[in-house]
Amino acid sequence: RGTFTAVKDLNTSSTTETSLLFSLCLSFQINLSSILPETLSVLGSFLRKNQRALKLATLACLTALVTHHAASIKPAALEPVLSELPALVDESDMHVSQVSVTLLTCMTRACPSSLAKISSSVLPGVFRLVHSPLLQGAALAAILDFLQALVLSKTSNLGYSQLLKSLTDPFHSAQSSDTSIIHRQSYQSVARCVAALSSSCPKETPATVSSLLQEAKNPGSPESARVLALLCLGEVGRSGSLGGSKEVQGVILEAISSTNDEVKTAASCALGSMAVGSLNDYLPFLLKEISSQPRRQYLLLHSLKEVISACPASSLSAHVESIWALLFQNCECQEEGTRNLVAECLGKLTLVNAAQLLPRLKQQLRDGSPLTRSTVVTAVKFTIVDQPAPIDSLLKDCIGDFLKTLQDEDLNVRRVSLVMFNSAAHNKPSLIRGLLATVLPHLYKETQIRKDLIREVEMGPFKHTVDDGLDVRKAAFECMYTLLDSCLEGLDVLHFLDHVEEGLKDHYDIRMLTFLMLGRLASLCPAAVLQRLDRLIEPLKATCTTKVKAGSVKQEFEKQEELRRSAMRAVAALLAVPEVERSPSMADFANQIRTNADMASIYQSVQGGDGGGLGPAEGMDMS
Incomplete structure (x- = not known):
């Protein structure tokens, strides 16, 4: 009776607390079969509300429901929830997307028969997320988990080949001259997804690898498809599924020698990933190639860096001496x-x-x-x-x-x-x-x-x-x-300031850096800055009053303008130092800025346009 009342309360409230109250009920393993349909419908309606915290609490509640009460849930009862999920799986909020995909994974494992309609509703959003440049970390991990659960569910029209096709189709339709429409990050995400599907369906792996090899070595394939195929081979190999195939090694070396930079880079990345998965098969091959192929050396060293970075110390220890010797053979390049x-x-x-x-x-x-x-x-x-x-x-x-x-x-x-x-x-x-x-x-x-x-x-x-x-x-x-x-x-801040003072007269890059330092010092060590103020003002004034020679190129004008703006930011920081008004040189410079329209405009812009950071004594009216 109390649980029924809680559901009624949920139906008339939009607070996070009511959602959490229901989650508490779940922890006591209460029999909810009589109220599940209404509960799922009410919770589904919460997912439409424009309250992020409520959405997240509702998704957590739904995940707990599906996990603990799957036997009592009929597919039709989940439709009010499934109909709301497409709007939540979107790159505009990666955390909500991640929690939504986690709920989908629970549904897939607990109630696979409820997924009949997701291929036309939720799944397109999941694939858009996979192809998003923003996907990484926990959100990507949630999608990998979902795809593995989905392919193992044996759901009609959502099998291995259909999922693989949905993931890779955008890369085959891209024109070789227009790979910019596919973000670099999405190549990595899709490769991880393909490897996740392959590891869940090991019987499909040989055919998948064969298809990827054909794609990678086919010069007629779009660049995007070749790059993706190489990265997929690398991720499949990272799981140790390739062994020491001579054909794979040959395809990778051929790709590393390609005239296409994207293909070469992908091959280098793939070789490193393969070596991580099968160290004994690929590391000796990699070291041999680094020694014997000076023209490919840079890319092959990138592969080796991936091996050293990703392999546990226990796996690498037997190979340390051979790697060390090779590296010192090339340290005088x-x-x-x-x-x-x-x-x-x-x-x-x-x-x-x-x-x-x-x-x-x-x-x-x-x-x-x-x-x-x-x-x-x-x-x-x-x-x-x-x-x-x-x-x-x-x-x-x-x-x-x-x-x-x-x-x-x-x-x-x-x-x-x-x-x-x-x-x-x-x-x-x-x-x-x-x-x-x-x-x-x-x-x-x-x-x-x-x-x-x-x-x-x-x-x-x-x-x-x-x-x-x-x-x-x-x-x-x-x-x-x-x-x-x-x-x-x-x-010793005064000694430090001696060198900052010299930097204020140096090359463009160094002056930009010392202007930043001066701003920090004005805040951190105002007393020391006051002692050196007269010596610091002159180089700042010289920069702020310098004019670019007539006939200079546009870049020179832009550099000088940025120098003046950076110098003026330092001046603004100095004007904020307590007791700065006691410095005659600073008062003179402040007056010069106030009476010069050009410098006053720069000062106002670096202060956010409000004339803040007023100068010494009576202040600087920048109006």
């Missing part, structure tokens, strides 16, 4: 992109057995060439992750040795050392806090412009100035910016 990839593989491999491999990385600093040293230091960057990791204590003991490369004679080694330091300061500041007194003098040294690194290059009738030290300076200033957030207490 002249191509920086390839060296960075080697470094990333080395860093991730070191995480497999840090106690053994970290000392070996350190040894290479003494024995290696400049290219080897830069690769090793970059590898250390990839051992620094933002979550606690077993390597942390070992890294803390030896990171100082790697940071000695800030004094290396090679410019590029110093640059990558700064990048590594920045990564540590950002992700694990505890690793470097105790080393600041030693490191900062070398970091600050790299912020200085070196005339011996500036040269002129003739380009036809023109001479172009090249600053070989710019990238190193940028890396140094990026470190300084990071330290403001992670290690402020370890900085």
Whole structure:
């Protein structure tokens, strides 16, 4: 009687609490068979209401009902619910979609006979979701679970081949010259779905693999279909369903040699996935190809990176030595992109057995060439992750040795050392806090412009100035910016400001960064900023008043305008510092901005158009 009353209450209320009250009833395994039809109808009506919390609570309630009372539910009773689900399965709300698909999965397993009509109602929405660029994570996992349940339900017109066709048809109808209509993420999602169907129907796998191989190697197929076929092969292989097929290896190598970049990238991804699923079958093959195919090396290293990243340490341990040796054979490659990839593989491999491999990385600093040293230091960057990791204590003991490369004679080694330091300061500041007194003098040294690194290059009738030290300076200033957030207490702020002041007069990229730093410092260390205010105003004023030369290209005008806007944001931050009105130079500059229509307009725009952040003394009326 009490349960019947609860249903009546549900029918006259639209609150989340009533839905939750009914969920509570479910937990006591109450016999609800007499009221289920009315209850399902009422709950179905709740799904139409424009209250997100109520929808989610109702979906949870329905899921519990279907799970615990399936034997009492007749297919017709679920129609009021099924008719509302198509509107809920939409990329505009991924969480509601996920919970809706989870309910569909429960219906599929508990009441498969209720699904006769979903192929024309709910299913199109599910497939649109699969092809959405927004699908990932828990929502994708819910769809994979649903498709597996659906194919195992043996529901008429919803079998393996029909589902496979619905998933892949959009990729076959796409024109080879217009793959942009299909988002990159949807390729991965569909490949995961195909692999999920295959794993649920292992008898179908050989025919599916054969069809995918034919598609992948057919040059007449649309690019989108070939890319999808390769990615599907990779995901099917990730589950270990391919073995060490020579035909598969041949198709993948042929695709990696394609002139089509999308096909090559998909083949590289597929090979990595296959090796994750069948390490003993594919890893020796992969290592052999990396050694013998220098033109394919970059793509094959991407495959290897996937193997190292995705395989558990226990599986990789037997292969560490062969991978390590191969990587060091390629760490002096002249191509920086390839060296960075080697470094990333080395860093991730070191995480497999840090106690053994970290000392070996350190040894290479003494024995290696400049290219080897830069690769090793970059590898250390990839051992620094933002979550606690077993390597942390070992890294803390030896990171100082790697940071000695800030004094290396090679410019590029110093640059990558700064990048590594920045990564540590950002992700694990505890690793470097105790080393600041030693490191900062070398970091600050790299912020200085070196005339011996500036040269002129003739380009036809023109001479172009090249600053070989710019990238190193940028890396140094990026470190300084990071330290403001992670290690402020370890900085001598006045000394820090000396170098910020120099950066305000440097190259465009560095000035943009120092304007940001100045804004942060005005907020974090106002007293120190006030002490240096007169020296900081001049370079800001110079930027704000600079005019682009007549006849300059559009990009030059845009760059200068962005510089002026960034400088003005820094000025606005300085004007917010307490007692800034005591500075005569700031009062003069504020007055100059107020009386100059151009600068006043910029100031107003960076303040949101309201003239906020009023200037010294009597304020700045920007009207």
